Amino acid sequence: MSLKTRILGLAATLLVLAATASWLAYQQLSEDIIQRWGQQVAEIQVRYDSARLLQSLEREIGLARQMADSSALVKWAEQPDNKALEQDALRQAESFRTNFRDNSYFLALRKNNHYYYNNARNEFAGKQFRYVLDPNKPDDAWFFQLISQGRDFHLNVNPDTELGVTKLWIDVLMRNEQGDIVGMVGTGLNLDDFLKDIVDINQDGITTLFVDHNGAIQLYRDRNYIDFATIVKPEGQKNTVDLLFDEPEDKQQILGMLAMLKKRSDQAGQVESGFVTVDGREHLAGVAYLPAIGWFEITLLDLNTLVPRSYLLPLVAVFLVALLVTLLLFHYIIQSRILKPIMGLESAVKRVREGNFSLPRLDKPDNEIGRLADHFEKMTLSMKDSTRELENKVAQRTDELSRLARIDPLTGLKNRRGLDELLDEEIQRSRRQDNRFGLIWLDIDHFKAINDQLGHQAGDEILCRVALWLKAGVRPYDAPGRWGGDEFVVILSPCDAHTLSQIANRIRHSVEEESRKTGTPVTVSVGGYLCQPGDTSDGILREADRALYEAKEQGRNRVCIVSRNDETPVPETEL
Numbered sequence: 001m002s003l004k005t006r007i008l009g010l011a012a013t014l015l016v017l018a019a020t021a022s023w024l025a026y027q028q029l030s031e032d033i034i035q036r037w038g039q040q041v042a043e044i045q046v047r048y049d050s051a052r053l054l055q056s057l058e059r060e061i062g063l064a065r066q067m068a069d070s071s072a073l074v075k076w077a078e079q080p081d082n083k084a085l086e087q088d089a090l091r092q093a094e095s096f097r098t099n100f101r102d103n104s105y106f107l108a109l110r111k112n113n114h115y116y117y118n119n120a121r122n123e124f125a126g127k128q129f130r131y132v133l134d135p136n137k138p139d140d141a142w143f144f145q146l147i148s149q150g151r152d153f154h155l156n157v158n159p160d161t162e163l164g165v166t167k168l169w170i171d172v173l174m175r176n177e178q179g180d181i182v183g184m185v186g187t188g189l190n191l192d193d194f195l196k197d198i199v200d201i202n203q204d205g206i207t208t209l210f211v212d213h214n215g216a217i218q219l220y221r222d223r224n225y226i227d228f229a230t231i232v233k234p235e236g237q238k239n240t241v242d243l244l245f246d247e248p249e250d251k252q253q254i255l256g257m258l259a260m261l262k263k264r265s266d267q268a269g270q271v272e273s274g275f276v277t278v279d280g281r282e283h284l285a286g287v288a289y290l291p292a293i294g295w296f297e298i299t300l301l302d303l304n305t306l307v308p309r310s311y312l313l314p315l316v317a318v319f320l321v322a323l324l325v326t327l328l329l330f331h332y333i334i335q336s337r338i339l340k341p342i343m344g345l346e347s348a349v350k351r352v353r354e355g356n357f358s359l360p361r362l363d364k365p366d367n368e369i370g371r372l373a374d375h376f377e378k379m380t381l382s383m384k385d386s387t388r389e390l391e392n393k394v395a396q397r398t399d400e401l402s403r404l405a406r407i408d409p410l411t412g413l414k415n416r417r418g419l420d421e422l423l424d425e426e427i428q429r430s431r432r433q434d435n436r437f438g439l440i441w442l443d444i445d446h447f448k449a450i451n452d453q454l455g456h457q458a459g460d461e462i463l464c465r466v467a468l469w470l471k472a473g474v475r476p477y478d479a480p481g482r483w484g485g486d487e488f489v490v491i492l493s494p495c496d497a498h499t500l501s502q503i504a505n506r507i508r509h510s511v512e513e514e515s516r517k518t519g520t521p522v523t524v525s526v527g528g529y530l531c532q533p534g535d536t537s538d539g540i541l542r543e544a545d546r547a548l549y550e551a552k553e554q555g556r557n558r559v560c561i562v563s564r565n566d567e568t569p570v571p572e573t574e575l
């Protein structure tokens with residue numbers, strides 16, 4: 001796998017890992033933030049809603065309590081048939097009516113179960129006695145139930161069928177000095193107005209409801225859930241708060257919170273919160289106990305509406321785009337600073353390995369790779385120089401060897417190989433140009449005897465001297481050479497019969513004369529042949545050898561020129 005593929009793979013893996021980690025962190029963090037925030041908001045909202053309810057009710061409850069404590073009312077309740085007391089009491093009740101927010105009151109006497117009522121329109125002035133409460137009538141059960149429970153104060157959401165209104169009733173027991181219950185007074189608040197003020201708040205995602213100490217729903221925006229006349233309903237038939245939740249664990253959680261808060265009712269301002277599912281949506285529920293009225297306030301926050309996670313999505317998008325840009329940048333840097341220079345370097349190394357020292361322009365980023373490329377370039381240049389130098393030396397050496405291979409080391413003349421090559425060239429030229437050339441083959445006479453008498457060293461010196469005389473005796477463009485032992489060959493080109501004879505004789509004479517001067521006289525026998533176009537190398541040598549043989553045969557120290565049958569041998573000519 002190439003480095004580029006690996007780096008791209010690594011970058012892609014990193015991208016996926018980073019994106020996954022970021023997404024998980026975002027999920028966790030956003031949930032955490034929303035939970036913390038939600039819990040604080042839930043607590044604030046619960047306290048705020050509780051305060052609003054209590055603020056609305058406190059004054060009414062206070063007035064109802066004052067009314068229940070009114071001595072005129074208590075006295076009359078003890079003697080309900082006393083008309084004077086009745087007048088007094090009803091006057092008193094009417095004064096309370098004008099103070100109640102709803103400008104209405106009710107008054108029920110235990111002794112005769114008489115129920116009195118007047119409303120804002122003073123509709124029942126002078127006829128406040130409305131009816132007699134019947135213990136066997138379900139609509140009147142509230143009165144008897146409250147007295148039997150002996151709870152001094154009670155809030156009751158109840159439709160009054162006689163009066164045709166649904167109200168939130170504030171019921172306060174009247175007690176005489178001995179503490180006996182003598183009746184009940186209170187006022188009612190129009191439920192619709194009250195719900196509008198306290199519960200139907202126009203805040204998206206926030207639901208407020210109130211439940212009584214048993215968990216029965218008392219104030220809720222959906223009237224169908226309100227547990228009207230809860231006091232007279234047996235347990236199990238009440239619309240309790242758990243009806244709002246889908247999951248059994250949520251129901252248990254909420255009921256558990258109610259129980260816990262009730263237990264800690266002495267600690268003011270306690271709020272419990274937890275996550276629940278309502279209508280399939282996750283909500284944060286905040287619950288507070290209101291000891292003043294014996295109710296619980298529950299606030300449900302739909303967190304997805306209040307703080308949709310999508311709010312934070314642009315953040316994730318920005319992060320992902322930043323990540324992508326970073327990776328692209330990373331890829332660009334890796335590509336331009338590492339991969340491209342390395343690939344260039346690799347192809348350069350390949351070229352050099354194949355013997356091509358001309359490098360393309362290498363990328364040299366300002367890093368280790370750039371420095372490596374620089375070193376490689378310099379190394380290649382130096383290799384190129386030394387290779388060229390080496391090649392030159394080898395060529396020189398080869399030329400030298402080639403020259404030496406064609407030179408006789410003793411005399412410095414061409415050796416047999418050099419003469420062979422030259423002979424071939426002359427044969428070619430003769431054929432091409434249709435001209436003739438001469439070949440002289442000479443041999444020192446009785447050289448063996450010289451060697452034997454004077455020694456091999458002296459023999460060598462004589463060979464060298466003969467070579468010098470030979471060179472001096474030919475034309476500058478003729479080629480003398482040592483064929484081997486004491487035999488020499490001269491190629492004369494161009495040449496004719498006369499020149500051949502003339503030079504052959506001059507050589508023979510020169511060796512005889514010059515050697516005499518050295519004190520060691522030697523003579524040579526010379527054979528000559530005038531080569532014709534079309535002659536072969538073997539034929540030429542054979543003819544020259546034959547001429548030399550003739551010269552030897554005729555007594556040595558003489559020249560013998562042979563020619564083809566159609567030519568006359570040239571007689572020896574003295575110089």
Ligand SMILES: Nc1nc2c(ncn2[C@@H]2O[C@H](COP(=O)(O)OP(=O)(O)OP(=O)(O)O)[C@@H](O)[C@H]2O)c(=O)[nH]1
Binds near residue numbers: 449456458460552
């Ligand atoms: N000193 C010396 N002697 C050589 C060299 N090469 C060959 N010889 C000797 O040269 C002699 C050649 O003798 P031949 O050509 O056979 O006979 P020759 O004595 O010259 O007699 P003819 O040629 O018949 O006149 C031999 O004794 C070789 O040993 C050499 O390089 N140096």
